Amino acid sequence: MSLLDKAKLRGTSDSVSVKDAYGKLVLVCLGGTGLTLVFQLALMIGIFRVGNKPPPTLVQLASGDSISVIPIDSTQRTDESILTFLNDIFTLTFTWSGTMQDKNQPGQFIVDSGIDVTAENGQRIGKVPTTVWEASFSLELNFRQEFLRQIAELVPQSVFTQKTNVAFVPVSFSTPEKVSNGRWKVRLVSNLLFLKDLGQVAEVVPYNVDIYVRSIVPPNPQLIDSLTQTTDTKTLTTLAQQVAQIRQAGLEIDSIIPSRRENLK
Template sequence: MAILDSESAQKNRLRFLNRASKSVSTGDALALFALGTFGLHLITFFILLLLYGSYSQLNKKAPPSLVQLETGKSIKVAPIGSLERTPQVILRFVSDTMTLMMNWSGTLPPSTVEEAAKPKPDPGVNISNREFRSSKITSAAWQASYALSEDFRKEFLKALAAITPSGVFQGKTQVVLVPLSIQSPIKIAEGKWKVKMVANLTIVAQDSNLGETIQFNKEIFVRAVVPPESPNQVDGLAAVIYQMRASGLEIYAIRDLAQENL
């Protein structure tokens, strides 16, 4: 009987030790898991610090200012907002558009070296309708008119046709725009500017070499628009529209410039 009690006590002691051993193993596993998790968090923390440092350096780095075109040429660029345009771009746009629109030489704008050496006569572009029959404007003015907003373009072309001498299309009359002053653009709203231009229109006819000068002082209102995507190969009307709207600007109004001082 004593022997049985001794064996039973021994078995109970072994069971207790076995449970204790299992309990210690589970605790060790949890400790190792916690230690591993802490190590991973520590590594992640250092990686985030490195990424933050890299982003900080990238933020301080100046944006690229040189862009290479498909033609192989490189141009300098500057980061600006979608509704922002530099004063130089606005002045260039206004000057080029008004010069192309108001210079009536009686010849077509040259597109090749041969045409520049031997210009072709300008037959004009007919914009006649029920109200304005047999109304013509020069081909250059028609081309430049695509720099105008759509709601302003039609009315402006009617007014332009009314003052275009018929002798221009017969090679008897020439009209030249002579800009005297084009002031820096004045911002009037977000993405909108006005430019004051003081100029003369000089009209020269075959029977009068002295010519006639008419004041052409205007306030030109310009706004930013989304420029068209650069086409690969286009011609005709599509090429004309792209050329006139490539700067991302359009003229939406022109009015007489009030005379400030005598």
């Protein structure tokens, strides 16, 4: 065989090898594409199943207790949760007895010496009961300072000697009216009963207001628990825990406006 014939034969062989390699490469690519499509299809089926799976209605807490839940948007709150939150906060804010529960000894009461409230210039205005100060963490920060000053002017100092008691008596809370996304208006009609010695009613003060409340992100309970201060004999409640307990409903009051008499029904 001549050198020319050998060259032609080698060229033909190389051409066939290139074609075979190219064909194998195409097959590998097609196989990879097929596997990718299968994976994407499986992923879509999984997402579809998760999306159509009913949300859980029973949640177990870290303590072992189980509670029923309903799915809602993160900025929404039920009417019941809003009204419960407001009733609890206003009961704490406007019930003054001169005593308070001992947080370190449940079931025991101690004398409440109150907490001083000052004006913007640092001048002392008066005192508010500790429960009022704690409940005020449910208010928007800037509004909280002004509200505490108003309460300090209203609280009789005889409350701290237990000669005067004040009781909050709600007459009605209106159904929450949505004013914007995650914000509601509630009208409160109530009375404040000022009681003197022997529990005699000395004065009844109407307290009728429009309350504006909005949804917030509730604090992380696990983070708050990690801030607990423990001594050799007892566990102390930190300020962070007090704030978290007040704000765990995921709600905040940002405005309280007196209701006009003609607007009351």
